[in-house]
Amino acid sequence: DSGVTQTPKHLITATGQRVTLRCSPRSGDLSVYWYQQSLDQGLQFLIQYYNGEERAKGNILERFSAQQFPDLHSELNLSSLELGDSALYFCASSPRTLTGTGTYNEQFFGPGTRLTVL
Amino acid sequence: GESVGLHLPTLSVQEGDNSIINCAYSNSASDYFIWYKQESGKGPQFIIDIRSNMDKRQGQRVTVLLNKTVKHLSLQIAATQPGDSAVYFCAEKVGGTSYGKLTFGQGTILTVHP
Numbered sequence: 001d002s003g004v005t006q007t008p009k010h011l012i013t014a015t016g017q018r019v020t021l022r023c024s025p026r027s028g029d030l031s032v033y034w035y036q037q038s039l040d041q042g043l044q045f046l047i048q049y050y051n052g053e054e055r056a057k058g059n060i061l062e063r064f065s066a067q068q069f070p071d072l073h074s075e076l077n078l079s080s081l082e083l084g085d086s087a088l089y090f091c092a093s094s095p096r097t098l099t100g101t102g103t104y105n106e107q108f109f110g111p112g113t114r115l116t117v118l
Numbered sequence: 119g120e121s122v123g124l125h126l127p128t129l130s131v132q133e134g135d136n137s138i139i140n141c142a143y144s145n146s147a148s149d150y151f152i153w154y155k156q157e158s159g160k161g162p163q164f165i166i167d168i169r170s171n172m173d174k175r176q177g178q179r180v181t182v183l184l185n186k187t188v189k190h191l192s193l194q195i196a197a198t199q200p201g202d203s204a205v206y207f208c209a210e211k212v213g214g215t216s217y218g219k220l221t222f223g224q225g226t227i228l229t230v231h232p
Binding site for chain 2: 002004033042043044045048056058090092106107108109110111112
């Protein structure tokens, strides 16, 4: 158990709908990362938040958005869902962000949310 | 059209053998590398990491080797056990202002036969 929790575990919805995935990082971790894992794209970084602020963006679609709240939990919002959005969505947390040549921190992954769009 | 899934490299070994999983990375600016293990139905789990100023690092039953000249990373697992069966990913972090963004390789499926 990594200490990162994600809800729900499974989500089935229809095209055009909107869903919210939730992540609670490990106690004390300030950074939260979102990843998408699909059969044809592998594991792709979406976005990172550090202490409530967006810090890095990856391959995140404009239909997707995220935020990190004062209590450090994070939500990933997926809207206008398409069949191709079906995937596993992972959240990871780490103690602090990386700054230049500073310290490096392991990312701890949650169990993921499996999204199925029908 | 029909989507085509990733065709992951596979490695099959017998229990007790040593396993070597390879990974090529493309960005010479990458300064930090991690190996993750992902078991079926679970999230990736950290195994071992290495900084770009090192060429070897050892953990418990695992060793990571980094060859920056040819941009190659390998994970060696000693005395492989059935519980090691999983998908193994290498990940790299690009330096500068990317604040921890990891780029993952496609993964290698390791199957350990008892």
